[in-house]
Amino acid sequence: MFEYHGWVTIRETAGVEDAPDGLLEQQLGEIRACLAELGDYGLVDLRVMNGTPFLHLAGAPNHDGGWRGVLLGLFERVGRIAPGSYGLLHVWDDEGVHPNAFRVFRLVRGEVSEHADALLSPAVPTLEDPWPELR
Structure with a gap:
């Protein structure tokens, strides 16, 4: 099982000054093109609320099947497009x-950097009971 849940707040730059007019719309167009490449599996939601775009992703395919690379690639691309x-x-x-x-x-x-999780891990016994001993 391969389960994933993710979110991104999309911002043009990390700077405090205003970004050039039209930059955010251009970036959102590029991000939408990236999302179109994902196909039609899982939750993919990009919407603007109060002027700020948010991206949400979730899914649970039976196996990784390359999804880790696709998802990390998407995060990296969003980071390049809207730093x-x-x-x-x-x-x-x-x-x-x-x-x-x-x-x-x-x-x-x-x-993009990788980190250990301390809130949901270890999955067994935090989320699931251990398998009973086979007799």
Whole structure:
């Protein structure tokens, strides 16, 4: 099982000064094009609330099947397109390197970094009961 939940607040820049007119709309067009490449699996929601764009992603395919790379690639692309963006992507891959733990990928100032999760991990017994001993 491969489960993921992520969000990004999209910001033109990390600067305090106003961005050039039209920059955000251009960036959103580029981000929409990236999202169109994802296909039609899982939750993908990009909307603007009170003038700020937010991206939300979630899904649970049976196996990674390349999804980790696709999702991290998307976070990296959003960071390049709109370098003031920030967000988190939580991933649990029970067949991966950390089968009993969520991993958290952080997007800040155009950079994506990986971190251990202390709130939902270890998945067993935090989220699920252990399997009973086979007799």
